[in-house]
Structures are given as structure tokens and as C-alpha cells.
Amino acid sequence: MSSFSNRIVNWYKSNGRHDLPWRKNISPYSIWISEIMLQQTQVKTVVPYFNKFIKKYPNLDALLKASEDEILAQWSGLGFYRRAKNIYKACRVISEDFNNKLPININDLESLPGIGRSTAGAIMSIAFNKGHPILDANVKRVLGRYKKISFKTENEKQKKLWLISEKLTPNKESFEYTQGIMDLGATHCSKSRPRCDLCPVSNDCDSAFKEVSNKVSLRKAIQKPTVKLNFILPHTKNEILMHKKQASEYWESLWIPIDGNEVKIKGDQKYIKIDINHPLSHLNLDMKIRAFEIDKKYDLESNLEYKWIKKSKVHEYAMPTPIKKVVSTL
Ligand code: SF4
Numbered sequence: 001m002s003s004f005s006n007r008i009v010n011w012y013k014s015n016g017r018h019d020l021p022w023r024k025n026i027s028p029y030s031i032w033i034s035e036i037m038l039q040q041t042q043v044k045t046v047v048p049y050f051n052k053f054i055k056k057y058p059n060l061d062a063l064l065k066a067s068e069d070e071i072l073a074q075w076s077g078l079g080f081y082r083r084a085k086n087i088y089k090a091c092r093v094i095s096e097d098f099n100n101k102l103p104i105n106i107n108d109l110e111s112l113p114g115i116g117r118s119t120a121g122a123i124m125s126i127a128f129n130k131g132h133p134i135l136d137a138n139v140k141r142v143l144g145r146y147k148k149i150s151f152k153t154e155n156e157k158q159k160k161l162w163l164i165s166e167k168l169t170p171n172k173e174s175f176e177y178t179q180g181i182m183d184l185g186a187t188h189c190s191k192s193r194p195r196c197d198l199c200p201v202s203n204d205c206d207s208a209f210k211e212v213s214n215k216v217s218l219r220k221a222i223q224k225p226t227v228k229l230n231f232i233l234p235h236t237k238n239e240i241l242m243h244k245k246q247a248s249e250y251w252e253s254l255w256i257p258i259d260g261n262e263v264k265i266k267g268d269q270k271y272i273k274i275d276i277n278h279p280l281s282h283l284n285l286d287m288k289i290r291a292f293e294i295d296k297k298y299d300l301e302s303n304l305e306y307k308w309i310k311k312s313k314v315h316e317y318a319m320p321t322p323i324k325k326v327v328s329t330l
Contacts, residue, residue, distance in 0.1 A: 001170040001171075001172060001173070002167075002168055002170070004146070004168050004201055004204075005168055005169070005170040005173075005177050006170075007200040007201055008176075008177055008180040008181050008184065008200065008201070009170070009173045009176045009177050009180055010200070011180055011184065011200035012176045012177070012179055012180025012183060013176060015183070015187075016176070016179055016180055016183050017043075017179075017183050017186075017187075020034075020043065020047070021034075021047060021050055021051055021054070022034035022050060023179070026126065026127060027059075027127065028102045028104070028123055028127040028128070029059055029060045029063075029102060030054065031122065031123050031126050031127045032102060032115070032119075032123055033050065033053060033054070033087070034046070034050055035119045035122050035123065036083050036086070036087060036114055036115075036119065037049060037050055037053075037078065037083070038136070039080070039083060039119070039136075040079075040080050040083075040281065041078060041079065041080070043186060045078070046078075049074075049075070049077070049078045052074060053074050053075075056074055057074070060094070060100070060101070060102060061100070063087075063091060064091050064094065064095055064100060066088070066091070067088075068084075068085060068088040068253065069253075069317070069318060070316075071084050071085075071087055071088050072084050072085070072088075072253055072254065072318030073315075073316055073317055073318045075318060076254075076317075076318045076319055076320075076321070076324065077320075077321045077324070079280070079281070080281075081251065081252060081253060081254060081318070082114075082252065083114060084318075085252070085253060086113040086114025087114060089113040089114070090112040090113045090114055090115065093111070093112055093113065094112070102123075104128060105124075106120050106121070106124055106132055109123055109124070117135070117162075118133075118134045118135045118136050118139075120132070121133050121134040121135075121169075121178075122134045122136070122178060122182075124174075125169075125174040125175065125177070125178035126174075126175055126178055126179060129173075129174050129175045130174060131169050131170055131171045131172070131174035131177070132169065132174070133162065133165035133166045133168075133169040134165065134169075134178055134181075134182075135158075135161055135162055135165050136182065136185075137185070138181075138182050138184075138185025138186050138189070139165065139181050139182060139185055140161055140185075141185050141189055141191065142181055142184055142185045142189045143161050143164045143165060143168070144157070144161060145189060145194070145205060145206070145207035145212075146164075146201060146205045146206065146207070147164055147206060148206035148207050149161070149164070184199065184200070184201075191212070192212065193212075194207075194212060196208045196209045197209075224279070224282065224283055224284055225283050225284070226283065226284040226285075226286050227250075227283055227284070227285055227286065228286045228288075229259075229285055229286065229287045229288070230259065230260040230261050230288050231256070231257035231258065231259065231260055231287060231288065231289040231290070232257060232258050232260040232263065232265060232289075232290050232291075232292075233257040233258070233289055233290065233291040233292070233326070233327075233330070234258075234265065234269075234291075234292060234293075234294055234298070235291065235292075235293055235294070235311070235330050236293065236294055236295070236296070236297055236308075237293070238310060238311055238312075239297060239308040239309060239310055239311065240308070240309050240311060240314070240327055240330060241258060241297075241298065241306065241307075241308055241309075242255040242256065242257065242258075242306070242307055242308075242309050242317070242319075242327075243255070243256055243257065243258045243259070243305055243306050243307075244256075244305050244306075244307070246305070249282070249283075250280055250282075250283065250285070251320050253318070254318045254319055254320055254323075255307075255309065255317045255318060255319045255323075256319065256320065256323055257289055257323065258306070260290065265298075269290075269292040269294075270292060271290040271291065271292050272290070272291045272292070273288065273289070273290055274287075274288075274289040274290075274291065274326055275287070275288055275289075276289070276322050276326075278320075278322045287322070289326060291326070291330060293330075311327075311330065314327055314328060
């Protein structure tokens with residue numbers, strides 16, 4: 001084991017975040033779910049969603065019986081819903097090709113929807129203690145700073161970081177090493193204020209105690225476009241008319257109000273107007289919702305995209321957080 005890996009392993013043993021829920025009763029299944037949730041989402045946000053998900057689907061057998069809508073409903077509020085859709089798709093592949101068991105080799109894991117090389121490496125290293133490199137956002141930052149690589153394109157950077165990760169990942173104590181380097185990136189080697197004074201690899205890190213730049217994240221924040229949404233939300237005393245969003249760059253397959261630009265409702269209605277600004281990672285949503293109560297439900301043609309949903313059953317449907325908040329007040 002290299003000196004770098006050895007220091008990470010020892011640091012993890014005494015400083016790692018051993019109390020995270022997916023690090024208790026470790027199984028390939030729980031590591032898979034946690035790794036998917038942790039893609040693009042911070043640990044503190046993931047913890048309650050992970051606990052809720054595992055309570056509902058404690059093992060793979062339970063998850064394999066769930067519909068896509070049910071999985072999306074558990075995911076509701078966590079964002080990046082394609083991850084939940086991929087979990088559902090992966091379940092279908094596991095049923096059809098892997099005899100209802102999560103595969104235990106890296107190539108088969110990587111063949112599952114939503115599982116890339118890094119996630120497969122994390123499952124192999126943490127759940128099976130078999131050393132495979134990983135390269136999530138935290139690990140990229142640690143290795144990129146430790147070796148201070150030069151690169152011309154993002155592609156070149158990625159290739160170089162994978163080579164470093166391959167070289168430094170040990171065959172022994174992969175469980176401790178993988179979680180240790182993830183934890184070091186999340187805690188001490190943070191984006192804006194690295195704590196090099198507390199870091200176990202600072203004595204030979206090429207970036208130790210040097211200033212870090214945040215220019216990239218600032219640029220991204222400025223470039224985010226705004227999408228204007230004009231919703232109508234008819235509801236009776238007990239039910240709400242909702243629409244299942246089709247494939248798009250956000251909220252795919254979630255239940256949302258009807259697009260007021262596409263559907264015209266007859267008659268004058270007394271509206272409650274609700275304005276919401278909701279930032280997503282890649283764009284801002286500027287929503288105007290007009291909610292109004294009617295005495296009698298509109299008849300729907302047989303169209304699965306529209307549905308009268310009972311107000312008492314709203315929690316069973318996958319809805320974006322701001323929409324769920326509005327709906328729950330009606
Ligand atoms: S010494 Fe500082 S910059 Fe280098 S890996 Fe540790 S925390 Fe990150």
C-alpha cells in the first residue's frame with residue numbers, strides 16, 4: 001500500500017464519519033442506494049431520504065416489487081429524478097439478467113442503468129472490500145489538489161485523475177481507504193476552505209496551504225437561465241387535477257399542475273394566485289400558479305397524463321417540493 005493510501009486508511013479509522021446510516025449494517029444494496037443518492041447531493045440532505053427509502057424498501061427484494069411511480073414518490077424532494085428512474089430501470093435488468101441479485105463484479109455492476117465506473121467502484125470497495133478506484137466529486141478534488149495536475153481539456157483532466165486514482169487505490173483495506181478519501185474530500189479538503197492543517201496528506205500535497213479559486217462555480221451561477229411556467233390548478237373539495245410531466249430537462253415523470261398555456265378552462269374562475277421562484281442546479285423556475293375550486297370534476301378523456309388525485313393521497317405521488325407545498329394547502 002502506498003504511503004498516501006496508508007495515511008488515508010489510518011485517518012479514516014479515527015476520523016471517518018462512521019455514524020452515517022449507510023455505514024451501519026452495510027450491504028451492496030444499501031451502498032448502491034446511498035451512492036446514487038449522493039450523486040449531486042450533499043450528505044446532510046441525503047440522510048433523511050436514505051432513512052425513509054430504506055424503511056420503505058429495506059432490501060432488494062422489496063425494491064424489485066416497486067413501481068416507477070412508487071420509487072419516484074420516495075424520491076420526491078431529493079431532486080435529480082433521473083436517478084430514481086434509473087434505479088427502477090436497474091431493478092428490471094437485475095430481475096431479467098441477474099436472477100434478482102445485485103451483481104458482484106465490476107463489469108456487471110457498470111452495465112446497470114445509473115451505475116457508472118465510480119459508483120461501481122464504490123460498491124465493490126465498500127460492500128465487498130475489493131479495491132476498485134473511484135472518482136466522485138470529492139475524490140476528484142482531493143486527487144486533483146494532491147497531484148496538482150495540468151490539463152488542457154476536461155477530458156484530459158478526467159483521464160489523468162482516473163490514472164492517479166487507479167495507482168493510489170490499495171488492494172487491502174479498500175473499505176477504509178474508499179470511505180476515507182470520500183470523507184477527506186467532504187470534510188477537510190472542502191471546495192473553498194481546505195483545512196490543510198488537519199489533513200493527513202498535507203506534507204507531500206502539491207496544493208497544501210495554497211489559496212483555492214472558486215471562479216468556476218461563480219461563472220456557473222451567473223449563467224443559469226430562467227424558465228417561466230404558467231400553471232393552473234383546478235381542484236374540488238377532495239381532489240386535484242394534476243398532470244404527469246413527460247421527458248424533459250427537469251421534473252421528468254413527476255406530477256405537476258396543468259400548463260395554462262396549453263389547456264384552456266371554460267368559464268370565469270376566481271383564482272388564488274401563487275408566485276414561486278425555485279432554483280434548480282442548472283436553471284431557475286419562475287412559476288405562476290392559479291388555483292381555483294370547482295364544484296364538479298371535469299371529465300377526463302382516457303389519458304394517463306392527467307389525473308384527479310385525492311388530496312388525502314398526495315403523499316403517495318412524486319411531486320416537486322414547491323408544488324407539493326402548494327397542493328397541501330388547498
Ligand atoms: S493538504 Fe489541503 S489541499 Fe492537499 S489534500 Fe489535504 S486538505 Fe486538500
